[in-house]
Amino acid sequence: MSKMKNIAILYICTGKYDIFWEDFYKTSEKYFLNNSEKHYFVFTDAQSIYDENCDRVHKIYQKTLGWPYNTLMRFNMFKGIEEKLKEFDYIFFLNANMLFVDYVGEEILPKEEGLLVAKHPAFYDKDVDEYPYDRNEKSLAYIPYGQGDIYVQGAFNGGKSRDFLQLINELDKNINIDLDNDVIALWHDESQLNRYIIGKEYKLLDPGYIYPEGWDLPFKAKIIGRDKSKWGGHQDLRGIKEPTFIEKLKGKITTIFSK
Known part of the structure; x- marks a missing residue:
């Protein structure tokens, strides 16, 4: 019988x-x-969370950084508990709105590979030059046309502890270098992740493991990304104020005169 794995979920x-x-x-x-054995590391500013007294639920205070920094700075958050994460066999990150709808077992665990990533549901059948890679040469997430193999979504990834901690440290460094140069990658942490995996060994999951709620895809849904419009939408969840009519008008005027 194989040894029980210790799993950290971020x-x-x-x-x-x-x-x-x-x-x-x-x-x-x-x-x-x-x-x-699963341990949950929950980064939140909520006063309380469900089952927080469970000895496998570790609540970590994290103030809201605002958009896009709540997602962009995720690797910096994880670095704060790096020593604790070294105790685990595997580490996985999942977006807040992910929901398991079917059994996901050890078939997902990287064995020969170090990392785990999942194909983006919107780009699984597109050509490489159609992928929304960051094409800005000033960013460390830059991928030129003609390079890259797949496009993965940032909603679910992980791997063996050593490999994923290496990813965390490298991407935190790259993001901070970009910020020092007044650059933010096109799709934030997701752009950085897609650049990082080029040339790496990884286990690749199909879009059924990040299946968008309400979509019709030729994959069996194992984990769904819940439709945020049912929960107030992206803008409301991210704390972004909807622009007023005057602000929208100013934006249009600025666009016209900047052409």
Whole structure:
């Protein structure tokens, strides 16, 4: 019998995103790597979260950084518990709005590979030059046309502890270098992740593991990305104020005169 794996699950729910935590946690407990010991590291500014007294739920205070820094700076958050994460066999990150809907077992664990990534549901059948890679040469996430193999989504990734901690440290460094140069990658942490995996060994999951709620894809849904419009939408969840009519008008005027 194989040794029980120790699994660290990284989860960020600052601001209004804590509304997703209870359902995520309950479905993870039911469906995700049930032959392993799972520990949840929850980065949040919520006063309390569901089942926070469980000895496998580790609540870590994280203030809301605002958009896009709540997502861009995720690797910096994870670095804060790096020593603790070294104790685990595998580390996985999942977006706050992910929900397990079917059993996900050890078939996802990287064995020969070091990392785990999942194909983006919107680009699994597109050509490489159609991928939304960052084409800005000033960014460390830059990928020129003609390079790259796949496009992965930042919603679910992980790997063996040593390999994923290496990813965390490298991407935190690259993001901070970009910020020092007044650059933010096109799709933030996701752009950095896509650049990082070029030339790396990774286990690749199909889009069924990050299946957008309400989509019709030729994959079996294992983990769904919940439709945020049912929870106030991206703008509201991110704390971004909807621009007023005057602000929209100013934006249009600025665009016209900048052409």
